[in-house]
Amino acid sequence: MSINAIAGARLAQPGNITQGLSKSAGGADGFAQSLGRLIEGVEETTGAANTAVTDMLNKNGDVHDAMIALHHAETTLQLTVQIRNKLVQAYQDIMRMPV
């Protein structure tokens, strides 16, 4: 369960969504903000992908642009889901600690 693996995946991500996450690792507010940004990123890339695919279907845009947009949306979503899962696990670990 290494956060480093996620950081490795970040290297492939244009936009560097995880930058916010590493910078604000210091508190609950930081996590919430970072998660919010990640979700915004998912909405944005998914919307852009939908637009690009629609343009492709309407013969208004290029096929390769749509494919790249789809890939970007996919990786953003995957990354976000994995980070969310890690955060949930970390939270559960903390809650299990004896006080």
Add this chain to the structure above:
Amino acid sequence: MGTLSAAVKASGSALAAERTRIEVALSNIANASSTRTADGGPYRRRDVILTPDNVNSFDAALGKASATGVRVAGIVEDTEPFQQVLDKSHPDADPVTGLVQLPNVNTQDEMVDLLQAARAYQANLAAVTVIRDMVARALELGK
């Protein structure tokens, strides 16, 4: 319009146009000696008028760059005068002068046109194939 779909429209438009040129050239060759057409008189050579045709009329109207295809604007008769040949034995020879009016067709020129049209057809067909492969490759990115 998607770039490659504009390109394939442009290349595709040439297939019909060049095929028309082939057909007209063949017709000219076949009738190179026809002195008696249905309308009377010798066969008159036919010519294909080609004109550029913007693939996307919306883009063109907005002044944007658009792929350029081709269109047959019309098939017209060549106004060059008929050939005059002296041949009294010909059934259509003028009884007084013995001159026969032959079609204004130069078979060698028609052969050149025919071969050029065929080559252009093949080149445009190759373009359609290339574009199809490019689109298939682009779609591979989504797999």
Add this chain to the structure above:
Amino acid sequence: MDGISDGALIAALRRQMTVASARQVATSGNLANQHTPGYKTKDVSFDQALGQKLLPMNSTFKSHLAGPGGATAPMTEVQGLQERRDGNNVQLDRELLNMNQASGDFAAAQTALAAKFRLVRYALNESR
């Protein structure tokens, strides 16, 4: 990280595919009009095409995707080609060569991009 970032690389590969597509549009138009009287050979005006797509590296991917809209890349008339009697200056071998280059550039960029995508997917899967 040293060297070129992944974002810049993907943008560059995408740009190569876009420019190759635009060159194919020009070649298709030229081949289609090789017998049209008065038609002049066109090609993508490279400086303009590259300038349009060259975006700052820190812009979001969304703006990277903002292409030239529905229009194809700007084109100019190619100089120095020999004209035939009807004013047409399309050279068949030049166009066929361009077509080969365009499809080759397109294929190369697509292959590299596909490989990049595979790497990213692998990294994401392995970090589970």
